[in-house]
Amino acid sequence: MSPPGSQHKNKMALNSIHWFRKGLRLHDNPALREAVQGASTVRCVYFLDPWFAGSSNVGVNRWRFLLQCLEDLDASLRKLNSRLFVIRGQPANVFPRLFKEWKISRLTFEYDSEPFGKERDAAIKKLAMEAGVEVIVKISHTLYDLDKIIELNGGQPPLTYKRFQTLISRLDPPEMPVEMLTDTLMGHCVTPVLEDHGDKYGVPSLEELGFDTEGLPSAVWPGGETEALTRIERHLERKAWVANFERPRMNANSLLASPTGLSPYLRFGCLSCRLFYFKLTDLYRKVKKNSSPPLSLYGQLLWREFFYTAATNNPRFDKMEGNPICVRIPWDKNPEALAKWAEAKTGFPWIDAIMTQLRQEGWIHHLARHAVACFLTRGDLWISWEEGMKVFEELLLDADWSVNAGSWMWLSCSSFFQQFFHCYCPVGFGRRTDPNGDFIRRYLPVLRGFPAKFIYDPWNAPESVQAAAKCIIGVHYPKPMVHHAEASRLNIERMKQIYQQLSRYRGLGTRSENMKLTSSSVVFSARSVGEPRSNRKWQTDRPQRRWTAASAPAAAWYMTPQLPVWTEVRFTV
């Protein structure tokens, strides 16, 4: 986009800014390359509002990770005789001044697909236009251009993972990652750095942001591009050695932070998802001497992509109210129960150990996420997924807006046509995963003395066992906050009520009030599943969609939820 007046500027020095938001890396960064291409000077900026830092819902681990990413960027840029400029303030306020001060004629950044990001970027683009600054945006945080996926699906994002995979397989493969920024690529482009750069534009410390770092244990997940690139090599080495690209079976070890784990680095953009994609592909072809890797190879990347796609056009994606894809479930408002869950005081060692790991380290295994999310929402506490999402936002390193909200909706059966019959038992599930209970002992040292038999349900241990373990339940460790069998029974019943009501509205149009309460029951089993149904209005006035045979997936509804497994005759009271 070359606004009028830029012609004149091109005859003069071309000064560019590259704006880092995510994409905190120098490899595979096409927008950064655009900033450098033919430019006389380039300045890489990152905006940080210290005032905002204190009040935001972001915990110390996430801030530390971010700061480490920024330090790493700064160090890498130094090797190219450049620096990172950490600007205190908000982009909309500061950019106009920077455009003038630095005589900027080009601004580049990586495309941000999230609704809030798009709004912010539109405002900045406007500012830039007014200042005669050319804006170049490149897609590199996602494998694909998400708008193309949506277009291919008739203007709506796919709401089942299977449908998503089908669409992906019809697209061209992702673009190749571009080269790392090097001296050669920099060419004649320089970065003017002043004496007081450190004071004015240096990366702040945690203390400066208002965190008390006394006693803070060292980071289990160190931030930064350098660390990310080391990890991906380790990750691929391990895969090659195992020569097994299938999803690894879950075992006790999987619960612990792995030195080859990559999700936080993908979230912050220290690692390019496209680089990961192509490295996986190359390795697969080498080891399996095969031409086409299955889609499941890229599972981790595709799930991320799925949620970004689902969220990009939905500003209310992280809410229940007013969110066209979210079922309105009558969640309970219960701040005390929520606090117990968030602070690892539920009395269920499996849940508490997971939440402790989350708070201490910033990462938990995805099955652990399922367990605690289910416990909070549809499994036991019947608390809104939005609350759980906020806690994850604070503590989880790889949680960004789209993926976090989407996962919580998924796990609470609020969207994406999830079956809700299966509930993760807060005792049984842990026991099956780690029978010996080492994970519990590691994160809840107070329970160390319990034998494997009772470590998942210590309240059932006889008094002698508790005494021997020097841990009396109710005194040194809380009693269980719910009776699981009763809670899950109730909650399954609630979910059923909700989904039955929804399916009853189908075919009744807007007659939601006029429920005929008779005893003649709707017999679900009379219909055969898998056929496209006439879609009636569900929650909002969304336009009706027609399925064509080619595009219909196994669950051939669009907005109407798929019925759960229960074909039993139910009461229509």
Add this chain to the structure above:
Amino acid sequence: MKRGLQGNEQEDGGGTSGGCQKTLKRSRKQRREKDLEDEEVRWECLPQEILLHVFQYLPLLDRAFASQVCRGWNEAFHMPELWRCFEFELNQPASSYLKATHPDLIKQIIKRHSDHLQYVSFKVDSSRESAEAACDILSQLVNCSLKTLGLISTARPSFMEMPKSHFISALTVVFVNSKSLSSLKIDDTPVDDPSLKVLVANNSDTLKLLKMSSCPHVSPAGILCVADQCHGLRELALNYHLLSDELLIALSSEKHVHLEHLRIDVVSENPGQQFHTIKKSSWDAMKRHSPKFNLVMYFYLYEDEFGPFFRDEIPVTHLYFGRSVSKDVLGRVGLNCPRLVELVVCANGLRPLDEELIRIAQRCTQLSAIGLGECEVSCSAFVEFVKMCGDRLTQLSIMEEVLVPDHRYGLDDIHWEVSKHLGRVWFPDMMPTW
């Protein structure tokens, strides 16, 4: 408020009060010149029956807006036919995110429409106030002749947290005054034997449906009274502790209509709880009397509490195991549940359920729906299972982790095999793994 103008003009609910004005603005000359057919509709002259029909399509809020348009429409809004069904939503801001039915509306309904109410439900949140508010309304429904009453707790069972006497007296008002209750849904409430007696005394001819899972104050004798007197009872839901041989025999008596649906919740209060057994002969009597009835059983037991169950043939049609259930029990299910239509297993110990599934496919010839959570089944056995069931499996919900790849099938190709045998495209259920 805009309405899409499409098709039948009569379906257009009008619009703002300015709408009527617009039509009058046309000149007299223009009006005379038009055909009879083109004569603009005078909305205020629509017959009440048509208005009623239109209003029935509107949600309550829109209907309320429409009622503000003119007196005629206001009268239509209050026609009895529009007040046959109502769902009272009682929520407190401190305990729920959802809005409650407006208190003024509730007052209006009690004042003007309590005679008209026939199908009523109360949805309450987890606060005691909401439950008490529901009971207050119930107590005022003195002139009501309810056909249906549903007390639904949408979160924690708040009816259990209010004074029992308050609840019972409110409920009794309805039982005594309605005399024609057909459907009653009172799960998770403190209803007791005496109040059931009152129910029976007044509604025995009309009661068809009774849903009362988790009513801890009711005894087997209490429910037996209902079965003995209410011969029209077609659908019943209760907890296992209320089930007895006598109850089944009573429900199978000659005077009784065919039972259509019996739902039983088997819930463990404490680990190691002992459960009584039901004689096979009682089930046989039920089967003889009501050959087509659905027997739905929900199990929330510890693994070692299944002793008394599935030892003999039982005519269960829908089985749900909410907690881990052992291989052994699933084996017994295969042997003893020939009428099984639907099976849902949340979890099992991590040993493959191959044999058990095959046996179920062989012997449960009516099976059309199955759901498996944390279980393990080898891919080959699963394909065999699906082959044996064929396309009678209309619901096949298997979590991805259940399927264990073996020498014949991997995870990437199993869905093709299964789809082939099912006759439609099928994939296992997936969970995000980012």
